[in-house]
Amino acid sequence: MKKNIDIKNLIIAHRGIHDNDKVPENSLLAFKKAVNLSIPIELDVQLTKDNVLVVYHDRNLKRLTNINKDISDLSFDEIKNINLLNTNEKIPTLQQVLKLVDGKVFLDIELKPTKKVRIICKELYDTLKNYNGKYIVKSFDPRIVFYLRLHYPTIIRGLLLNNKNSKNNGNNMITNFLLIQLCKPDFLAVSKSLVNNKYFKKTMKKLPTLVWTINSKEDFNKIDAPVVGYICNNLPF
Secondary structure, eight states, rough: OOOOOTTTTTTTTTTOOOOOSSSSSTTTTHHHHHTTTEEEEEEEEEETTTOOEOSSSSSBSSHHOOOOOBGGGGHHHHTOOOOOOOSSOOOOOHHHHHHHHHTSSOOEEEEOOOHHHHHHHHHHHHTTTOOOEEEEEESSSSHHHHHHHHTTTTTTEEEEEEOOOGGGGGHHHHHHHHHHHHHHHSSEOOOOOOOOOOOHHHHHHHEEEEEEEEHHHHHHTTTOSOEEEEEESOOOO
């Protein structure tokens, strides 16, 4: 089945437009600012203990709430009234974000790794099936990308790739290529540290590619690869 993957030249706000001071990342306020500027949004989704899809990046709450607990160990009722940083913003559900955005801007949804692969994919599909806006879904977890391919093939799915361990560059590249063959993603989302790799450029010519995370115009000029779109902090810049 051929899919229309329309991510060419997209400039996407990483976790919304935020400063992690008055405007926390992945908050409704950060997303509202992006919507008001008509800028596409990247957001992170994971499951609570009672399988509610919430929008939050870290596995643990401590960085943004000073509460040293994992989201997967808490119910949504235990999470919903927690403030983000020193603001009145709360951790939103994916449903709340979809209601706010309402198709006004493109969404780039990242599913965080989880042991509940089947559940997170089903909950995502059920939440998105009546949403009229444009979106894509990506994950570092190859099991999630593979499961979406098998069970929800209408969802445009992407594989996130990094190159964290510079001492094992060769091994990491082999692993990345094997994961691409296994998952058969519709697009790739690669770190800026990987995007200029001469071997990887050939792959990016075959698959639509997003690069993350771009922090300035100078970062754009350092990229010499067939990149399609960009996930950026500090927007607009």
